[in-house]
Amino acid sequence: MSKLTAQGYRWLPLKEAFESLPEIDTPEFNELTPGYEGVWCRYLWTTTYFQQFFHDVVIVTHGPLSCVAAVKNFKQTHYSLHSALPFAHSPCTNMDENAVIMGGTELLADTLRKVDREYRPRLIIVTDTCASYMIHDDVDAVIAEVEPDVKAKVVYTPSPGFAGVQCGKAVEAMGPLVAALMDPPSNVDPEGVNVLGLYYDTRFTEAEGRKHGGNTEAYVHLIEGIGLKVHRIMNAGNYDYLRTAPEARVNTIHTAMWGYPVAQAMEEQFGTPWLKRQLPMGLQGTRDWVVDLARFMDREEEAERFVKAEEEKLTGLFEETKKWVDGKVLLVECSRNSQAKYGEMLAYARLAQEMGMKPYIYCLHPMEFKSQRDDLVAVVEVEGLNPPVLIGPYPYHQPVNVEDVMADLGVDADECLYIYDDVFPYAKSGSFDPSNVARYTTSSQMKRVKGSSFLGVGYAGTATTYRGIIESFKAAKRKSKPTFFGRVWSSTPFEFQFAKHKERPAS
Amino acid sequence: MMEVLSPNKETKMRDQFQPGAFVGSIFITSGILDTANVYHGVSGCHAMAQHFRGDLLPNGGYVPIVGTGFLETEAIMGGAAKLVKTLRQVAEAKLVKEVPQCIWISMSDCPAVSGEDIEGASKGVAADTGVKIVAIENAGFKGGVVRGAELALCKILDEVVQPYDGTRQGINLIAPFLMGSANWPFDIDHIVEMLEAAGVKVNLVLSRNLNFADLQRFPAAEANLLLGYDEMPDFVGKSDSIGVPTLTDDLALPFGIGNTEEWLLNLAERFGDSKKAQRYLVDEMNSIKRILHRNYNFSWMASFLSDKYAAVCGYAPFAAAMTRYLFHDLNIRVKVVGLWSETDAGIQKAERVLEPLSDSLDFTVLENPTYLQLGEAAKQANVDFAIGSIQDKPLFKSYGIAHLNLGGFYYFNNYNFVPWPLVGVKGSLRLFSEICKVVDDAFYETEAWKKLAFVPGDVAEG
Numbered sequence: 001m002s003k004l005t006a007q008g009y010r011w012l013p014l015k016e017a018f019e020s021l022p023e024i025d026t027p028e029f030n031e032l033t034p035g036y037e038g039v040w041c042r043y044l045w046t047t048t049y050f051q052q053f054f055h056d057v058v059i060v061t062h063g064p065l066s067c068v069a070a071v072k073n074f075k076q077t078h079y080s081l082h083s084a085l086p087f088a089h090s091p092c093t094n095m096d097e098n099a100v101i102m103g104g105t106e107l108l109a110d111t112l113r114k115v116d117r118e119y120r121p122r123l124i125i126v127t128d129t130c131a132s133y134m135i136h137d138d139v140d141a142v143i144a145e146v147e148p149d150v151k152a153k154v155v156y157t158p159s160p161g162f163a164g165v166q167c168g169k170a171v172e173a174m175g176p177l178v179a180a181l182m183d184p185p186s187n188v189d190p191e192g193v194n195v196l197g198l199y200y201d202t203r204f205t206e207a208e209g210r211k212h213g214g215n216t217e218a219y220v221h222l223i224e225g226i227g228l229k230v231h232r233i234m235n236a237g238n239y240d241y242l243r244t245a246p247e248a249r250v251n252t253i254h255t256a257m258w259g260y261p262v263a264q265a266m267e268e269q270f271g272t273p274w275l276k277r278q279l280p281m282g283l284q285g286t287r288d289w290v291v292d293l294a295r296f297m298d299r300e301e302e303a304e305r306f307v308k309a310e311e312e313k314l315t316g317l318f319e320e321t322k323k324w325v326d327g328k329v330l331l332v333e334c335s336r337n338s339q340a341k342y343g344e345m346l347a348y349a350r351l352a353q354e355m356g357m358k359p360y361i362y363c364l365h366p367m368e369f370k371s372q373r374d375d376l377v378a379v380v381e382v383e384g385l386n387p388p389v390l391i392g393p394y395p396y397h398q399p400v401n402v403e404d405v406m407a408d409l410g411v412d413a414d415e416c417l418y419i420y421d422d423v424f425p426y427a428k429s430g431s432f433d434p435s436n437v438a439r440y441t442t443s444s445q446m447k448r449v450k451g452s453s454f455l456g457v458g459y460a461g462t463a464t465t466y467r468g469i470i471e472s473f474k475a476a477k478r479k480s481k482p483t484f485f486g487r488v489w490s491s492t493p494f495e496f497q498f499a500k501h502k503e504r505p506a507s
Numbered sequence: 508m509m510e511v512l513s514p515n516k517e518t519k520m521r522d523q524f525q526p527g528a529f530v531g532s533i534f535i536t537s538g539i540l541d542t543a544n545v546y547h548g549v550s551g552c553h554a555m556a557q558h559f560r561g562d563l564l565p566n567g568g569y570v571p572i573v574g575t576g577f578l579e580t581e582a583i584m585g586g587a588a589k590l591v592k593t594l595r596q597v598a599e600a601k602l603v604k605e606v607p608q609c610i611w612i613s614m615s616d617c618p619a620v621s622g623e624d625i626e627g628a629s630k631g632v633a634a635d636t637g638v639k640i641v642a643i644e645n646a647g648f649k650g651g652v653v654r655g656a657e658l659a660l661c662k663i664l665d666e667v668v669q670p671y672d673g674t675r676q677g678i679n680l681i682a683p684f685l686m687g688s689a690n691w692p693f694d695i696d697h698i699v700e701m702l703e704a705a706g707v708k709v710n711l712v713l714s715r716n717l718n719f720a721d722l723q724r725f726p727a728a729e730a731n732l733l734l735g736y737d738e739m740p741d742f743v744g745k746s747d748s749i750g751v752p753t754l755t756d757d758l759a760l761p762f763g764i765g766n767t768e769e770w771l772l773n774l775a776e777r778f779g780d781s782k783k784a785q786r787y788l789v790d791e792m793n794s795i796k797r798i799l800h801r802n803y804n805f806s807w808m809a810s811f812l813s814d815k816y817a818a819v820c821g822y823a824p825f826a827a828a829m830t831r832y833l834f835h836d837l838n839i840r841v842k843v844v845g846l847w848s849e850t851d852a853g854i855q856k857a858e859r860v861l862e863p864l865s866d867s868l869d870f871t872v873l874e875n876p877t878y879l880q881l882g883e884a885a886k887q888a889n890v891d892f893a894i895g896s897i898q899d900k901p902l903f904k905s906y907g908i909a910h911l912n913l914g915g916f917y918y919f920n921n922y923n924f925v926p927w928p929l930v931g932v933k934g935s936l937r938l939f940s941e942i943c944k945v946v947d948d949a950f951y952e953t954e955a956w957k958k959l960a961f962v963p964g965d966v967a968e969g
Contacts, residue, residue, distance in 0.1 A: 041551030066527025066647030080901035087901035
């Protein structure tokens with residue numbers, strides 16, 4: 001029996017794994033995965049999501065300054081520093097103990113008036129926190145009270161932290177809120193295409209001065225490549241950009257998790273049709289995304305010409321990559337932020353499978369997995385992918401060790417490509433390091449490549465991924481001189497220690 | 508002249524960076540290395556606490572923060588069962604490597620508003636397991652890091668420290684993270700070195716690299732030196748009652764040579780040996796002269812920095828000391844100072860520390876400004892660069908103002924892995940190096956280089 005089996009882990013096909021899990025927020029789930037509590041909370045997801053309507057939109061937090069600090073501490077900072085979002089002004093009602101006891105509606109009214117006067121935004125979005133929500137402060141009544149005094153449109157997006165620590169749950173609730181900010185279309189552009197589901201990214205491009213491209217260029221290339229027009233890439237821009245989104249002919253999807261809820265709400269409210277395929281990555285994945293759109297917009301001939309021409313450019317690289325990876329195992333390590341994007345990790349799995357690799361998904365926490373039905377729909381139902389996923393207790397959110405996963409699968413260092421999605425890649429010089437196991441950075445926080453989408457979407461992104469995979473295998477051929485990171489994490493940082501370590505009998 | 512503006516005096520609204528009380532508590536408890544934290548609450552708050560706990564790591568240690576798995580169900584039904592279960596597993600070393608000498612409980616707003624009795628929950632586990640448990644009611648709405656630190660300090664005095672009637676010597680350094688320096692872990696280590704070199708006994712740093720048993724040394728000090736400027740009346744009162752008064756001097760923190768001389772000689776005169784302190788300062792100065800004296804690079808940059816315009820924003824002790832350093836040591840004109848503080852006393856103390864500059868420098872002090880007010884003031888003053896923290900870098904850069912993040916906390920604020928202080932004579936080397944970098948950033952003609960760059964003839968012809 002392997003170590004993982006003994007600890008209660010088992011591989012199941014993705015769909016069966018999903019169906020085997022109980023509903024979230026139930027005692028059964030608590031027993032299955034003790035101590036799970038998520039990483040962020042609904043307030044953090046909501047504020048960072050809406051913060052992306054910048055230029056003329058201000059988010060007002062009704063709660064303690066502490067909640068704003070939690071966002072500023074990492075999310076707003078990181079999203080600005082490396083993802084081209086601007087500084088987010090974050091006025092807050094600064095609730096204290098007195099307000100928790102006596103109510104904070106006066107503070108909110110005062111804050112809204114002051115923000116309107118001093119910041120002069122077009123739109124104010126009020127988010128609330130655990131404290132203000134739990135004491136039942138009537139935010140809608142405050143908005144009605146101040147409305148005659150303020151010039152900005154003021155809307156309320158309930159976001160108490162506790163009501164959605166599982167990211168899927170929090171994001172699902174945001175779809176109708178985003179759609180509610182939009183206006184019914186006066187005209188629909190017959191060639192206009194929206195892309196929904198970007199998160200902490202902006203449509204600001206390299207041509208406009210961004211140092212490392214986001215995903216915008218990739219979608220512009222795909223959509224204009226078949227003679228259509230990009231109408232809106234969401235979330236980004238300003239209030240007018242957002243409110244006129246329903247003037248597109250169709251919504252397409254970047255990521256299912258962030259895109260589906262908005263697409264569904266827009267379909268309900270404005271009748272905007274939408275296409276379910278997400279993340280055009282890899283030759284086949286990109287072809288499928290483009291062809292779906294072309295079929296809907298009656299552009300199949302243009303699409304065939306466009307796709308063929310783009311694929312021809314990449315054929316050589318595709319074949320070369322295939323030689324490196326054929327028959328190997330892809331170790332897909334979802335870690336803490338896979339709560340926000342396991343669909344992205346599975347898109348890499350799809351790309352790898354197309355090249356003859358076998359993907360295995362692990363460290364996808366069952367609670368987050370279960371909370372994200374949209375990703376399952378996109379991966380299993382739309383794309384027909386159903387790779388094995390490691391289900392088990394992950395107690396107190398602890399990851400499993402990749403070396404244990406390899407032992408369980410019976411594969412060695414030369415048979416694997418390791419990808420991960422956050423800031424905690426596994427490294428240990430002497431056993432598992434980029435110097436001896438191929439490792440490719442797929443973390444959207446960490447991956448930045450000039451001239452390519454950092455998520456690897458579109459043809460430029462696909463080419464970047466292929467090249468990156470080849471480089472990773474080449475780097476792992478050296479079998480010596482481990483990385484600094486791997487040495488810091490290892491009990492055998494020096495090469496002279498490796499041999500001694502291996503000589504020692506196993507304890 | 509020092510102009511003081513208080514644009515938010517009439518409103519409670521704030522837009523500034525102020526983590527909640529539980530973060531302040533965890534800064535205190537996480538310096539006590541043989542203990543463990545249990546966090547009872549929603550994960551957004553927990554994530555922030557875990558991030559800041561990282562401040563204690565460089566040359567320090569790792570104190571776990573174990574979450575209780577608080578979900579929406581617990582928000583509705585109560586989370587006592589999960590708290591008790593987690594406490595028990597921590598006490599039995601099932602979720603941590605060793606049995607802790609003490610478990611500290613912190614909590615977020617959600618269980619606090621619903622009135623969860625963390626004190627009561629802890630009693631049964633403590634009785635069963637024999638592990639000391641200290642529950643701190645430190646939800647975010649209770650205040651900021653200062654208040655959270657105070658709550659933890661009060662608990663330590665109430666529930667941990669034993670009565671003492673022995674001799675008292677030296678000082679306790681309290682809450683070093685409240686200095687507001689992004690380099691505070693290395694700064695506090697050097698502050699201890701400086702004081703000891705000046706004959707001042709450092710009885711306890713609360714808290715940095717302590718064991719739980721070390722807390723019993725608390726009452727053996729002559730006085731406490733708070734490294735922050737805010738009032739902590741509850742802590743000060745409790746400490747007074749066990750015979751350890753808290754210093755109330757208006758001392759600028761020892762950033763730069765002028766501030767260091769004043770700070771160290773003041774403390775040495777009362778708690779150590781002034782002569783020894785003077786000798787130490789001279790020795791330190793000689794050692795940095797060996798690097799800078801007759802060094803052309805130094806002369807170039809010292810001249811280049813002179814007369815430049817700056818803005819400083821941050822927690823009151825840091826911002827006040829940094830303003831004095833820039834003006835006194837580098838002849839830089841600080842035009843805008845943004846002071847953040849949790850209490851009026853903190854602001855007032857910083858202003859008293861800045862007041863002596865009033866005759867020789869014209870500048871504006873903003874009391875607890877919003878980021879918008881701060882950015883607009885810096886823009887109006889046409890400053891060349893700003894010193895703040897990583898959280899405000901995108902703000903100042905969006906105004907086209909070069910920015911250096913030296914303030915705030917260590918976590919995520921800088922990628923400094925060289926254990927060198929910003930404080931003290933020795934720290935002047937690093938401070939000066941950092942200021943050189945930001946002034947370079949302010950004046951490098953990068954855009955012109957791009958526009959005027961050489962183009963090979965065949966490319967220019969198309």
